[in-house]
Amino acid sequence: MLTASLVIDPAFVVGPVRRRTFGSFVEHLGRCVYTGIHDxxxxSADEDGFRGxxxxxxxxxxxxxxxxxxxNFVSGYRWEDGVGPREQRPSRLDLAWHSTDPNTVGVDEFMRWAKKADVExxxxxxxxxxxxxxxxxxxEYCNVAGGTHLSDQRRANGAEEPYGIKMWCLGNEMDGPWQIGHKTAHEYGRLATETARAMRMIDPDLELVVCGSSSSAMPTFGAWEATVLEEAYEYVDYVSAHAYYSEKDGDLASFLASAVDMDHFIDSxxxxxxxxxxxxxLTKRIHISFDxxxxxxxxxxxxxxxxxxxxPVAPxxxxxxxxxxxxxVVGNLLISLxxxxxxxxxASLAQLVNVIAPIMTEPGGRAWRQTTFHPFALTSEHAKGDVLQVAVDAPTLETEKFGEVSALDAVATRDPETGAVAIFAVNRSTTETLTLTVDVRSLGDVQVVGAQTLSNPDHTWAASADDATSVLPVENGTAAVSDGVVTVELPAVSWSVVRLGA
Known part of the structure; x- marks a missing residue:
């Protein structure tokens, strides 16, 4: 059995827990929109066709x-095709995903859905x-109150009040040769700068995201960001980062350490x-939208x-x-973020429904939760207040891709108003249980108010529409506190949350 320890002290604050960290992504790709959010x-469909x-x-x-x-879809998208009477909207080829988009759902429909879903x-x-x-x-169509051609068109289409969208992405993955309209860093940097400057003439308080690298493995990674920001720094607020991970060639150990790459990406x-x-x-600091x-x-x-x-439409x-x-791994990537x-x-988990998503649907039928749904939902629910810097002491594991990595990865949050603490932890060992001790003496008199672990002896178990509940996060009865020290056992290949309260 492995052993590890960490220390929590409320004085060591990294920054606030941000609700935007728990973002997601809806693209006109596959069945994300059609038979996903819209059916x-x-x-259960409402008057707008959205699945309840x-x-x-x-x-x-x-x-x-x-x-x-x-x-990728946005790089060929004509937004005006998706507004106005539906019977007059043209169908268009989507070159990014070799599909046809009927434009049944567009800006106005998405904004109504976002309001119903209570998302920004x-x-x-x-x-x-x-x-x-x-x-x-x-x-202009989305954010100007009225009195102009496009804002009045929005009002005529049923949205009397402006949408007030604050965050805008200036394109998508423009460093990628697969992207429609792919550009060099200098070409894109100039276009993004002029676009940002002009958009701020309408609303100087917009929050603008410039395209960073679509992967840390891109040959232009680092140089791309430097060149683009040399052009756009004064006019944007965020630079984007994109990263996807998977188990390759049965190398489970390296896959479980994927957050090592995310850490490197963010730091770089x-x-x-x-x-x-x-x-x-300059004094202004550019932040990251890991969207x-x-x-x-x-x-x-x-x-x-x-x-x-x-x-096809919605293949x-x-x-x-x-x-x-x-x-x-999804839970561990959230720890990194x-x-x-x-x-x-x-940050935006890509994507929300059906397409590499935590939520799956059958056309006209059932909706169900994938395994990845649970660590995201529990982290979003319990991460409150401040993110704390934790001191970790853990054994290392050897991986083919990343060399030696810590067997334990963890982060903690604390709500200064209630004193509630949440510890999120991953055991990366493929075979051994890890006993974790957490020094919480600086928190005063606390008790364990809940602990949940997601694991299974068969780490390849996957949910389906017929069985989405056989493997769920379960109460971890090993979690206990004594003399200012929390002890909990973490099974191999597991994600856990331990919650403490006064």
């Missing part, structure tokens, strides 16, 4: 923000096939942004788009079925 024939069962699950997931409408919208503009003017047009982007800040002699992250098995058959003359695409190990809350001010 007019479903028994999915809305309930989105709220249970604890989603803070939702990025829309892409993703995060809008992306097309800087692939379009540019400054089109970004200004959608901003932060350092690059700070170097540009220093060179420009795509998840486990994604990109080489599986379900991730291959249609080809040839087949341009089955990227519908990964997640197992227990995948859920443990939380401990970097001083620099990561927003």
């Amino acid at each position: 007019p024939e479903h028994p 069962d999915v809305l309930d699950l989105v709220k249970e997931l604890g989603t803070g923000t939702v990025r829309y409408p892409g993703g 919208p995060m809008m992306a503009v097309n800087l692939g096939t379009r540019g400054v003017q089109e970004a200004l047009d959608i901003l 982007v932060s350092a690059t942004a700070d170097a540009v800040r220093a060179a420009k002699k 795509e992250w998840n486990v994604w098995y990109q080489h599986r058959a379900e991730s291959r788009p249609p080809t040839g003359d087949d341009w 089955v695409l990227l519908e990964d079925r997640y197992n227990v190990a995948d859920a443990v 939380l401990r970097h809350t001083d620099r990561v001010h927003s």
